[in-house]
Amino acid sequence: MADNKKMVEEITPMDVDFAKWYTDIVRKADLADYSSVRGCMIVRPYGTAIWENIQRLLDGMFKEKGHENVMMPLFIPESLLQKEKDHVEGFAPEVAWVTHGGEELLSERLCVRPTSETLFCEHFKKVIGSYRDLPLLYNQWCSVVRWEKTTRPFLRTAEFWWQEGHTMHETAEEAMRETEQQLEVYARLCEEFLAIPVIKGRKTDKEKFAGAERTYTIEAMMHDGKALQSGTSHYFGDGFARAFEITFQGRDNKPQYPHQTSWGLSTRIIGAIIMTHGDDNGLVLPPAVAPVQAVIVPVAQHKEGVLEKARELRETVSKVCRAKIDESDNSPGWKFAEYEMKGVPLRIEYGPKDIEKGQCVVVTRHNREKRFIPVEELPARIPELLEEVRRGIYDLAAERMKEKTWTAATMDEVKRLAAGPTGFIKTMWCGEEACEDKMKDEAGLSSRCMPFEQETLSDVCPVCGKPAKTMVIWGKAY
Amino acid sequence: MADNKKMVEEITPMDVDFAKWYTDIVRKADLADYSSVRGCMIVRPYGTAIWENIQRLLDGMFKEKGHENVMMPLFIPESLLQKEKDHVEGFAPEVAWVTHGGEELLSERLCVRPTSETLFCEHFKKVIGSYRDLPLLYNQWCSVVRWEKTTRPFLRTAEFWWQEGHTMHETAEEAMRETEQQLEVYARLCEEFLAIPVIKGRKTDKEKFAGAERTYTIEAMMHDGKALQSGTSHYFGDGFARAFEITFQGRDNKPQYPHQTSWGLSTRIIGAIIMTHGDDNGLVLPPAVAPVQAVIVPVAQHKEGVLEKARELRETVSKVCRAKIDESDNSPGWKFAEYEMKGVPLRIEYGPKDIEKGQCVVVTRHNREKRFIPVEELPARIPELLEEVRRGIYDLAAERMKEKTWTAATMDEVKRLAAGPTGFIKTMWCGEEACEDKMKDEAGLSSRCMPFEQETLSDVCPVCGKPAKTMVIWGKAY
Numbered sequence: 032m033a034d035n036k037k038m039v040e041e042i043t044p045m046d047v048d049f050a051k052w053y054t055d056i057v058r059k060a061d062l063a064d065y066s067s068v069r070g071c072m073i074v075r076p077y078g079t080a081i082w083e084n085i086q087r088l089l090d091g092m093f094k095e096k097g098h099e100n101v102m103m104p105l106f107i108p109e110s111l112l113q114k115e116k117d118h119v120e121g122f123a124p125e126v127a128w129v130t131h132g133g134e135e136l137l138s139e140r141l142c143v144r145p146t147s148e149t150l151f152c153e154h155f156k157k158v159i160g161s162y163r164d165l166p167l168l169y170n171q172w173c174s175v176v177r178w179e180k181t182t183r184p185f186l187r188t189a190e191f192w193w194q195e196g197h198t199m200h201e202t203a204e205e206a207m208r209e210t211e212q213q214l215e216v217y218a219r220l221c222e223e224f225l226a227i228p229v230i231k232g233r234k235t236d237k238e239k240f241a242g243a244e245r246t247y248t249i250e251a252m253m254h255d256g257k258a259l260q261s262g263t264s265h266y267f268g269d270g271f272a273r274a275f276e277i278t279f280q281g282r283d284n285k286p287q288y289p290h291q292t293s294w295g296l297s298t299r300i301i302g303a304i305i306m307t308h309g310d311d312n313g314l315v316l317p318p319a320v321a322p323v324q325a326v327i328v329p330v331a332q333h334k335e336g337v338l339e340k341a342r343e344l345r346e347t348v349s350k351v352c353r354a355k356i357d358e359s360d361n362s363p364g365w366k367f368a369e370y371e372m373k374g375v376p377l378r379i380e381y382g383p384k385d386i387e388k389g390q391c392v393v394v395t396r397h398n399r400e401k402r403f404i405p406v407e408e409l410p411a412r413i414p415e416l417l418e419e420v421r422r423g424i425y426d427l428a429a430e431r432m433k434e435k436t437w438t439a440a441t442m443d444e445v446k447r448l449a450a451g452p453t454g455f456i457k458t459m460w461c462g463e464e465a466c467e468d469k470m471k472d473e474a475g476l477s478s479r480c481m482p483f484e485q486e487t488l489s490d491v492c493p494v495c496g497k498p499a500k501t502m503v504i505w506g507k508a509y
Numbered sequence: 510m511a512d513n514k515k516m517v518e519e520i521t522p523m524d525v526d527f528a529k530w531y532t533d534i535v536r537k538a539d540l541a542d543y544s545s546v547r548g549c550m551i552v553r554p555y556g557t558a559i560w561e562n563i564q565r566l567l568d569g570m571f572k573e574k575g576h577e578n579v580m581m582p583l584f585i586p587e588s589l590l591q592k593e594k595d596h597v598e599g600f601a602p603e604v605a606w607v608t609h610g611g612e613e614l615l616s617e618r619l620c621v622r623p624t625s626e627t628l629f630c631e632h633f634k635k636v637i638g639s640y641r642d643l644p645l646l647y648n649q650w651c652s653v654v655r656w657e658k659t660t661r662p663f664l665r666t667a668e669f670w671w672q673e674g675h676t677m678h679e680t681a682e683e684a685m686r687e688t689e690q691q692l693e694v695y696a697r698l699c700e701e702f703l704a705i706p707v708i709k710g711r712k713t714d715k716e717k718f719a720g721a722e723r724t725y726t727i728e729a730m731m732h733d734g735k736a737l738q739s740g741t742s743h744y745f746g747d748g749f750a751r752a753f754e755i756t757f758q759g760r761d762n763k764p765q766y767p768h769q770t771s772w773g774l775s776t777r778i779i780g781a782i783i784m785t786h787g788d789d790n791g792l793v794l795p796p797a798v799a800p801v802q803a804v805i806v807p808v809a810q811h812k813e814g815v816l817e818k819a820r821e822l823r824e825t826v827s828k829v830c831r832a833k834i835d836e837s838d839n840s841p842g843w844k845f846a847e848y849e850m851k852g853v854p855l856r857i858e859y860g861p862k863d864i865e866k867g868q869c870v871v872v873t874r875h876n877r878e879k880r881f882i883p884v885e886e887l888p889a890r891i892p893e894l895l896e897e898v899r900r901g902i903y904d905l906a907a908e909r910m911k912e913k914t915w916t917a918a919t920m921d922e923v924k925r926l927a928a929g930p931t932g933f934i935k936t937m938w939c940g941e942e943a944c945e946d947k948m949k950d951e952a953g954l955s956s957r958c959m960p961f962e963q964e965t966l967s968d969v970c971p972v973c974g975k976p977a978k979t980m981v982i983w984g985k986a987y
Binding site: 100111 | 542544545546549550551552553554556557558560561577578579580581582583584585586589601602603604605606607608609610611612613619621628631632635636647651652654656667668670
């Protein structure tokens with residue numbers, strides 16, 4: 032294979048250089064590539080197939096709860112972006128501005144959407160008349176642009192792909208329920224399908240979305256102990272509705288402001304998959320989103336009858352999962368390494384001896400466990416094995432999160448822990464932004480969230496000593 | 510229903526004002542809305558659901574033929590757009606330019622992609638090394654921007670959604686086969702699924718895509734006799750490959766230029782659906798892409814047991830098609846008009862008398878034919894009826910195209926026909942652009958295509974009298 036460009040090379044071990052390990056996987060598993068456009072990535076077929084699987088799962092869950100997809104414009108006129116004060120302050124510094132259409136200088140600059148609250152509000156104003164029009168439950172799949180200074184594939188890019196849900200409700204209570212419900216949808220995606228344990232909680236005011244009253248988040252822990260915000264759900268109250276003068280005729284026949292939410296999950300989640308499950312041999316994919324769930328590698332395929340039998344096996348396996356056979360003339364060893372790099376959950380080895388015995392060898396990617404399985408049992412065993420992989424990689428991640436989560440009652444303890452291995456540090460907090468700033472300045476920690484599952488660790492804030500209001504999880508974040 | 514905003518109003522009859530009829534349907538069937546961004550539309554849930562169904566069908570056909578999806582950047586640096594001379598000349602005058610990222614003036618302007626050949630070529634250069642890497646069969650679903658002066662929803666908007674396929678091949682022959690194959694895929698989508706008859710052919714050099722060697726097209730005829738180009742497939746030869754210096758190591762170990770294609774179909778096709786099948790009562794949707802294929806309208810729903818039985822019916826009907834029940838307190842008459850406006854293929858009326866007789870009334874949208882069908886036969890009859898609708902609306906459109914297609918042998922005949930009702934005019938042609946220009950200047954006709962199915966109408970070009978090379982279909986176009 033002298034001219035086979037893609038040799039399976041070693042990747043940098045994660046203990047040597049975690050950042051390099053990450054980009055090695057992105058490149059060698061053919062997930063994404065750089066483009067000549069500053070900060071913009073190309074998502075290659077394998078990465079796109081993972082995203083399509085995530086889309087299908089999420090889209091199904093959205094529609095099950097009554098949401099409908101729409102397609103909104105890519106551009107936002109400057110005056111529209113400026114309608115909600117906090118929102119424009121948050122986003123204006125990082126948007127891309129279109130100034131010319133063809134040769135013509137535009138009378139008003141347009142920004143490429145960094146998020147679409149303003150566009151949705153403009154539309155809501157037109158289509159909402161009465162309480163009978165509510166709730167409006169919209170979502171869109173698109174890419175958005177934020178002019179980031181430093182970028183890394185999937186984790187932070189100038190352009191990224193996501194879905195953004197935007198809903199309008201008759202009452203504040205209903206909007207709050209929607210905000211919580213959609214966070215649950217994200218948590219379910221992560222835990223049940225991506226095998227990523229997450230902590231659900233609320234962001235502090237300092238960390239919340241520009242223009243939101245409340246932001247809920249799910250936070251995951253990566254291999255290196257750093258946090259990755261994996262999905263957010265915002266409650267806006269009627270702030271945007273007032274700014275955009277959106278009213279509806281209430282049941283009492285009086286005009287009222289509707290209550291709003293938005294929520295988003297992006298291609299960042301692919302970064303979370305890599306850094307939660309990957310290892311020094313490459314990617315480890317959760318079965319639910321793996322483009323190939325089982326790869327069949329014929330052994331001694333030049334021998335008579337092997338390929339024919341392997342193809343028959345592929346037919347069988349295809350009935351219960353997304354299966355592929357690699358008939359290329361690369362060696363079995365090369366193929367083993369290649370599909371480990373690509374994180375395929377199950378490898379099925381099948382050679383003359385196996386054929387003779389009516390069995391095959393199934394290796395689970397995450398722990399390299401080998402099993403000899405009679406061919407006739409495969410259709411029943413494969414779904415079980417895929418579930419075993421999901422549970423196995425979930426448990427590994429959950430265990431790591433448990434091991435790397437510590438509790439601190441005093442600022443000294445916080446600093447001592449922050450100087451050690453990276454992880455989550457739980458403390459109480461008084462609720463003051465000054466104390467949050469001090470955590471950043473003195474211990475290098477940002478607040479990840481105020482978890483829904485609260486504990487009482489002490490009575491006071493470790494920073495200022497004043498009475499504590501809530502427990503916060505602190506960490507270093509992507 | 511005093512506060513029900515959306516009363517079913519009359520729409521402008523198509524014979525009175527076809528353009529107004531069109532925009533009435535777009536608005537009243539809730540397909541799209543205008544936005545404050547010049548020339549950009551909002552595709553509303555109903556329109557988006559139609560597009561999603563089209564996407565699913567096409568995406569399946571692409572993948573069946575080995576294509577993989579990718580996600581490319583939204584921006585193209587000016588220098589990259591300029592690499593292929595004909596291409597930049599075609600597109601530069603109509604692109605939107607990004608000049609600032611946040612507060613910072615960019616060192617190089619970026620255009621918002623009008624199409625992505627240049628981005629794909631840059632990537633192909635990186636990933637193509639040997640003939641073993643070919644063919645590369647890529648596609649992406651995205652929106653693109655072309656700064657159009659006058660716009661109409663779906664037909665011509667500054668931003669539109671589409672898919673763009675981009676492939677690279679070892680030989681010219683293989684690339685040509687791909688170009689033809691993908692045109693066939695589009696033709697199949699239109700004829701089999703959208704019930705739109707199309708003429709397949711090749712564009713003249715004047716009408717071909719900027720940078721292409723050959724452009725193939727499918728042309729449909731709208732209600733008003735005008736043509737709508739519904740999908741195009743381009744063969745590039747190695748023009749872009751040479752401009753981008755993309756080479757691969759051939760089977761002979763020598764560097765060679767690969768041969769390229771691209772092909773696209775856009776949200777314009779929704780305009781084609783409206784103008785091919787719609788009537789004065791609203792939209793008529795082809796069953797394959799109708800978000801709701803059968804709507805159940807309970808009659809006298811306040812009477813005991815009616816709603817319960819209607820819901821049971823919905824369960825039954827849901828097993829064989831996309832079904833919906835309208836339980837709102839609007840009158841049956843209002844509902845009939847509403848779902849006719851929305852083009853739902855089948856309406857199922859179900860009231861106390863029907864329940865008693867164990868039957869229901871099924872009305873096909875396109876011809877308003879009523880049938881009494883025993884409930885137990887519904888699961889078998891609905892798929893048949895949907896197919897009957899598809900065939901029925903296809904035949905109507907095919908008949909119209911036949912009626913409005915004329916043949917001319919002399920320029921006098923051409924002018925006489927062009928002065929009458931709009932339609933397709935077939936003539937021979939010498940192949941000279943000067944004669945094509947004259948057809949435009951003197952008869953107001955543009956060449957739609959040189960159809961694959963050629964006829965010999967005469968020996969000479971009706972414009973110049975020189976020997977004819979090919980038959981052309983001329984018309985007025987959207």
